[in-house]
Amino acid sequence: GQQVQQSPASLVLQEGENAELQCNFSTSLNSMQWFYQRPGGSLVSLFYNPSGTKHSGRLTSTTVIKERRSSLHISSSQTTDSGTYLCALEFSGSWQLIFGSGTQLTVMP
């Protein structure tokens, strides 16, 4: 079946450190998105990135279709980056957006 695996499940950083979050998928896809969510908050789209590399401030998303993976890199982390990061994929042949289990990031001052 269609599977999405995110890692790590949780991550604790000191402010200023970098983070690399991974999302691996089992079959070909139409689209890939990364979302951010604070506890009790709404889902904020960070990147729509079906392939290649995109940058937004301190964030970089890289999707490599052939290797069936996508990564989210956070550089120079800040305490305000704390929250849950979710990848979500639309697999080929479907409009359904399927979420990974998320990475809970905590950035300590």
Place this chain on the structure above:
Amino acid sequence: EAGVTQSPRYAVLQEGQAVSFWCDPISGHDTLYWYQQPRDQGPQLLVYFRDEAVIDNSQLPSDRFSAVRPKGTNSTLKIQSAKQGDTATYLCASSTAEVFFGKGTRLTVV
């Protein structure tokens, strides 16, 4: 441009009561999703539409949940006879390609 609008933002029910959630997607978005997100879990798809047609409702508890999108724009998700296990945030999203989410309706069933 307005984002995805949901109402109400919060609802508290007794078990057995009914509730409806309303979603106004981004104008021009043909695909609309309803997700359920229990506390400390990721979103789980309930149903999604392409225009007014239901594409997949296999995860919708059909005995108590229903969803409609009669004109291919706004959508309503209804829960008949709510249970405590329905306590969650209900998220609506819309897309043409990139998916955008509303702020959700936080439902508590006591």
